[in-house]
Amino acid sequence: MTTKLDGKKLSNEIKEELKERVRCLQDKGITPCLAVVLVGDDPASQVYIRNKKRAAQKVGVKTLDNVLPASTSENEIIDLIYSLNNDPQVHGILVQLPLPQGINEDRVIQAILPSKDVDGFHPQNIGKLFMNKGELAPCTPNGIMHLLAKYDIQLDGKRVVIVGRSKIVGMPMIAMMLNANATVTVTHSHTQNLKEITREADVVIVAVGKAEFLTGDYFKPSAVVIDVGMNRNEAGKLVGDVEAASTADKVAFMTPVPGGVGPMTIAMLLKQTIEIAERSI
């Protein structure tokens, strides 16, 4: 019997609480506002921007979408960020990754004012996170931590294996799991014998970006499987990085795709935007 880690349900509960906090801000004349920068047409970013807009409306967070063509230059993106940094109406700035080929992502991220960095990707925020003094936590790993806590899944002393080391997911996940006193292993494209490593794990976080890449035989029966992947298969269906058919009945806990990590990412993004707005009082 596998327990579904229901991110959709938890995210709805969180959004209800956030509505109340937005009402309090509104009473003080403040509307929390998130500025989004999307350059190009990454498919996962399209899903994100659409669902995020709907969720923000529901909660009462204003969104300013800046959708730019893939041909936009690095300096144009940075100039836009500077203007958002200086706009007192804007509380949070989110630059969707990946940026198109040829654009230096690190330079763009460093242009964001650290106090408006809702994604927590600025080196200053990442540094604080690794020192366990985080203020703005990256939304996807933060959502995963909330989901694990909701289902009383203990991390202290547990073996956590993270598959993928991206700026968005894998790397900040390392810090949060270490801060939770887990024993952390990070795997990536140079890793050998991945299956031997994941089979030892109590918790496996998978963020590879390859449709149904890990099958049920990668996990032990008591494992908790967190599938971050957001891919389209040949039939155009949204699937994760874990093959649900061979895994879903085999492990102890698993996130569905859709309805798992994705909605939690959005709830954390809104929560963090509201927290920045609350600090402005």
Ligand SMILES: NC(=O)C1=CN([C@@H]2O[C@H](COP(=O)(O)OP(=O)(O)OC[C@H]3O[C@@H](n4cnc5c(N)ncnc54)[C@H](OP(=O)(O)O)[C@@H]3O)[C@@H](O)[C@H]2O)C=CC1
């Ligand atoms: N649900 C949500 O809220 C979110 C979903 N996503 C989705 O999650 C997935 C991952 O995204 P993201 O982290 O940005 O992806 P990236 O492409 O930035 O990173 C992929 C990571 O996987 C590693 N990798 C690639 N091949 C292998 C392999 N064979 N074995 C082990 N590791 C491998 C890469 O290693 P190396 O570093 O060596 O290249 C890299 O670290 C995507 O499907 C994305 O759409 C992303 C963010 C949020």
Ligand SMILES: Nc1nc(=O)c2c([nH]1)NC[C@@H]1CN(c3ccc(C(=O)N[C@@H](CCC(=O)O)C(=O)O)cc3)C=[N+]21
């Ligand atoms: N700076 C930055 N931060 C990110 O967090 C970030 C990013 N860039 N670039 C793109 C990826 C992808 N991502 C998603 C978040 C939610 C859903 C989501 O809402 N998923 C729904 C899909 C529902 C559906 O439409 O069927 C679900 O899983 O249930 C998808 C994808 C965030 N990302």
Ligand SMILES: [Mg+2]
């Ligand atoms: Mg990348």
